[in-house]
Amino acid sequence: MSVQLKAKMAKGLKMSDEAFITLLVVSAAVFIFLFASLLVPNFFQFQNVVNLVTNNWAVISLGVGVTFLLVSGNFDLSVGGIVALSGVLAVWFAQAPGGANALASGFGMPTWMAMLFALFGALAIGGLNALFVVRFKIPSIIVTLGTMLVARGIAQVITHGSQRNTNLPDNFGFLGNIYLFGTSIKLPVVLMLVLVCVAVVIEKRTIFGRLTFWIGANPVAARLSGIKNARHQTHLYLFSAAIAGMVGILLASEFKSGFSSRGMLMEFDALVIALLGGVAIAGGFGSVVGMFFGALILATVTSAATGLVLSPDWQYILKAIAVFLAIVAQTWALTLKNR
Amino acid sequence: MTQQQSSALSVEGLTKDYPGVRAVDNVSFTIKQGAIHCLVGENGAGKSTLVKMLTGVLQPTSGSITVAGRRHCPRNPQEARDGGIATLFQELHVVDELTVKENLTLGMEASRFGFLVNSKTDEVAIETLATIEPSIDPEARVASLSVAQKQILEISRAASSGASVIIMDEPTAALSEREVERLFAVIRRLRDANVTVVYISHKLDEIFELGDDVTVFRDGKHIVTKPLDEVDGRQQLIELMIGRTVFQQYEPRDIADAEPILQVEHLKTSLLKDVSFHVNKGEVVGFYGLVGAGKTEIARAIYGADKFSGSVRFNGKEIGPTPHDAIAAGIALVPEERRTQGLFTNLTIRENVPVMNLEKISTTGMLSPSRERQAAEHFVAQLGIATSSIEKHTEKLSGGNQQKVVLAKCLFAEADLLLLDEPTRGVDVGAKTEIYDVIKALANEGKSICVFSTELEEILGICDRIILLYEGMLEEELLNGEDVDIAHILNVVTGGAEHKGQ
Known part of the structure; x- marks a missing residue:
């Protein structure tokens, strides 16, 4: 692979670092899939590829917001908490009042309104992130670690530490359970794919995308070049929170329940797939396409491992190994290319 | 002993x-x-x-x-x-x-x-x-x-x-x-x-x-x-x-009847002590002083990068308090430290050039790749940036070429007033001369330029008027020309204003 690449470059076909890393991630994803197919019976099937994507729609969606923030030089660890909070809020707002017990009674809003208000709840957490990071200049990793706990904490209080799933209108389960064209593909999966495509266009073809890179590459130079760093970072936090809010609402709709532990550790998975996809933790570098294939790598590794009689208990260790390998490989490849 | x-x-x-x-x-x-x-x-x-x-x-x-x-x-x-x-x-x-x-x-x-x-x-x-x-x-x-x-x-x-x-x-x-x-x-x-x-x-x-x-x-x-x-x-x-260093020859320019474009009055920061001056249209004004004399502080205050008290009026109007406002008003800054303040070193020349003027490369928020490319190619040619391609990362350019990219950013902003803080620091002699030529050409087009420098040769070579600073104070203002007294200038900026009698 790298020999071929070198030959290409020698011919004068210059490749940008980003294209190089993306190609590397895609090749790694393909290679790992083929390798897993050799070991695991029945792994090499088209349906399996589809499953790898559809089973991970939530994390990939969160990864979009997280990737943009990472590129701008900021963390967002609050997305998992927002998933739980928005789901719980949507259910609580939609539950009819006067149920049999405290967990069965809510505000009786129409479904659409409940979901909209739940989204506002998610945006409030995003706003809180922006306020502390942008306004009070507190490191984003600390701020979003805090808001992660705030969001999940509120969800826990509302659900008394468990879940709300009774006394809901019938149409609450509609959005999350639409299947397309008689296939096993649900609406949220399609929404995720649309989101990824839109994000790619934003990243490559809009001023908004470029601002993200400028701020991440050099915040001081960005400010001196007339960029309103604060405003842009606020937008990014609100978008990330909005995506996480929608993911939470769709999951709540799919399961017709608001569960305070939903989305647990999803913020780390979203971070991990972005890093696997070649997004630089220091900012200024990365792509949504890379993140997408990073998600496929992680999904392949974990599902292949489950297929290989490894108990699911091993998945954290596998993820850890995958992340270390990915980061070492990325650094090594870039040094090699730029030597 | x-x-x-x-x-x-x-x-x-x-x-x-x-x-x-x-x-x-x-x-x-x-x-x-x-x-x-x-x-x-x-x-x-x-x-x-x-x-x-x-x-x-x-x-x-x-x-x-x-x-x-x-x-x-x-x-x-x-x-x-x-x-x-x-x-x-x-x-x-x-x-x-x-x-x-x-x-x-x-x-x-x-x-x-x-x-x-x-x-x-x-x-x-x-x-x-x-x-x-x-x-x-x-x-x-x-x-x-x-x-x-x-x-x-x-x-x-x-x-x-x-x-x-x-x-x-x-x-x-x-x-x-x-x-x-x-x-x-x-x-x-x-x-x-x-x-x-x-x-x-x-x-x-x-x-x-x-x-x-x-x-x-x-x-x-x-x-x-x-x-x-x-x-x-x-x-x-x-x-x-x-010694008898031969300075680059200054050619006197006819700008006597130009009207002022920038008026700075009672500028004060923690370092600057009540600095007032003006800059005329089409004029090159040099700010000369030692490290810490307040040159960078003046540039950054005008540009809205730092807080200050006093009044800065550009084209008769107060400028807003951020660099964004300064650029919108028609002011651009080449900052003192090009690597940490001017360049996006891990981005390409093409991605660096347009940052100060986004309207020119986009329509309703959508990037125009062709206009962006044209802009970069235009400046690579105009400023003679030595590179194999506009897709080269700026960290791989030499100091002089990096400085030209920063200058290109400012030129792309189409500003009427350019603030150049140490425009040729760490730049080789060839690139220096090219940068001076660009400054002179801009001034002849009617742009106003402030050069903030610790290099006297640079100040004497290109500036029409020279402002001498010492420890945050504006000590003296003088017109450049053949009769300019170098020893006197050095005396003033090294704190010798009280020693004039010597």
């Missing part, structure tokens, strides 16, 4: 070559033991390169250094320290969070099985501090000390490490007048303890007040080493520093 006869440090035929430049050219001189030896010279004269070779940061191309009779060829700062040379840089190297005592022994802590133990070094360091400045409590947190006290702490550290030579590079740049006096007392005490001090400063008064001997550098060459008693006043020292 007998000790003063022996030599603490001597260099012989020392030369340092950079690609295309000889920074230090066959320099030989001797520094006496237990003396305060001053190094003077203009920016770029070779002082700092010499210091870097003495302290192991750079290795000489040829020549030798002898310290206390032994050959000294350090490969890194640690080896230089072991060889008996300690350095006090302009920036402080103390840890605010630790105590004075901990700072004193930083990097030479004694330990047993990984645990810190009290040792002889600690005691020596604390004793040294007590002799130099008893008022500093060894248990105090360094954050609570003044800048001068921190500097004294660094000196104590250097002295207690057993260094026989301490090099001080502009140690008074950040000090108030009273603190300078105390620092001088400390330096004299060091001399009494037979420590040799190499003192580098642009402030000539300090040199006369403090120094025993002086060595003058000019254009990388050693001009003279002699006792300061034998130097006949500031004027003679200045003449030695500037």
Whole structure:
């Protein structure tokens, strides 16, 4: 692979670092899939590829917001908490009042309104992130670690530490359970794919995308070049929170329940797939396409491992190994290319 | 006094070559033991390169250094320290969070099985501090000390490490007048303890007040080493520093009837003390002064990058408080530090150029790749940026080409007033001339330009009017021309305004 690449470059076909890393991630994803197919019976099937994507729609969606923030030089660890909070809020707002017990009674809003208000709840957490990071200049990793706990904490209080799933209108389960064209593909999966495509266009073809890179590459130079760093970072936090809010609402709709532990550790998975996809933790570098294939790598590794009689208990260790390998490989490849 | 006869440090035929430049050219001189030896010279004269070779940061191309009779060829700062040379840089190297005592022994802590133990070094360091400045409590947190006290702490550290030579590079740049006096007392005490001090400063008064001997550098060459008693006043020292350098020829321009475009009144910051001036349309105004005189502060205040009090009016209107507002009003800044403040080093030339004028490369928020490419290609051609492609990452360009990319950013902003802070620092001679040509061409198009520089040659070569700064004050304003008195300018910016009679 790298020999071929070198030959290409020698011919004068210059490749940008980003294209190089993306190609590397895609090749790694393909290679790992083929390798897993050799070991695991029945792994090499088209349906399996589809499953790898559809089973991970939530994390990939969160990864979009997280990737943009990472590129701008900021963390967002609050997305998992927002998933739980928005789901719980949507259910609580939609539950009819006067149920049999405290967990069965809510505000009786129409479904659409409940979901909209739940989204506002998610945006409030995003706003809180922006306020502390942008306004009070507190490191984003600390701020979003805090808001992660705030969001999940509120969800826990509302659900008394468990879940709300009774006394809901019938149409609450509609959005999350639409299947397309008689296939096993649900609406949220399609929404995720649309989101990824839109994000790619934003990243490559809009001023908004470029601002993200400028701020991440050099915040001081960005400010001196007339960029309103604060405003842009606020937008990014609100978008990330909005995506996480929608993911939470769709999951709540799919399961017709608001569960305070939903989305647990999803913020780390979203971070991990972005890093696997070649997004630089220091900012200024990365792509949504890379993140997408990073998600496929992680999904392949974990599902292949489950297929290989490894108990699911091993998945954290596998993820850890995958992340270390990915980061070492990325650094090594870039040094090699730029030597 | 007998000790003063022996030599603490001597260099012989020392030369340092950079690609295309000889920074230090066959320099030989001797520094006496237990003396305060001053190094003077203009920016770029070779002082700092010499210091870097003495302290192991750079290795000489040829020549030798002898310290206390032994050959000294350090490969890194640690080896230089072991060889008996300690350095006090302009920036402080103390840890605010630790105590004075901990700072004193930083990097030479004694330990047993990984645990810190009290040792002889600690005691020596604390004793040294007590002799130099008893008022500093060894248990105090360094954050609570003044800048001068921190500097004294660094000196104590250097002295207690057993260094026989301490090099001080502009140690008074950040000090108030009273603190300078105390620092001088400390330096004299060091001399009494037979420590040799190499003192580098642009402030000539300090040199006369403090120094025993002086060595003058000019254009990388050693001009003279002699006792300061034998130097006949500031004027003679200045003449030695500037020699008969031929400055780039300034061509007078006809801009007499231009109207003012920028009016700055009573500008004050923590450093600037009530600065007022104006800039006319089509005029090149040079701001000249030493490091710390307030040049960068003026540029950043006008640009909205720092807070200030006073009034800045551009085209008759107040400018908003952010760089965004300044750019919108028609002002662009080439910042002092191109790598940290100007460039996006991990992005390409194409991605760097358009950042200050987004409207020109987009329609309703959508990027136009073709317009972006055209812009980059246009400036690569116009400014002669040496690169194989506009897709090259700017970190891989040479200093001169990086500076041209920063300049391209500002030109793309189509500003009416350009603020150029050290526009040619660290730039090779060829690129320098090209940048000067661009500045002149812009001025002829009617753009106004402010050049903030520590290089007199640059100021004299391209500026129509020169503003002289010293320690945050606007000392004098003069028109450029054939009759401009270089010695007088140097006298003013080195704090000699009160010495006009000399």
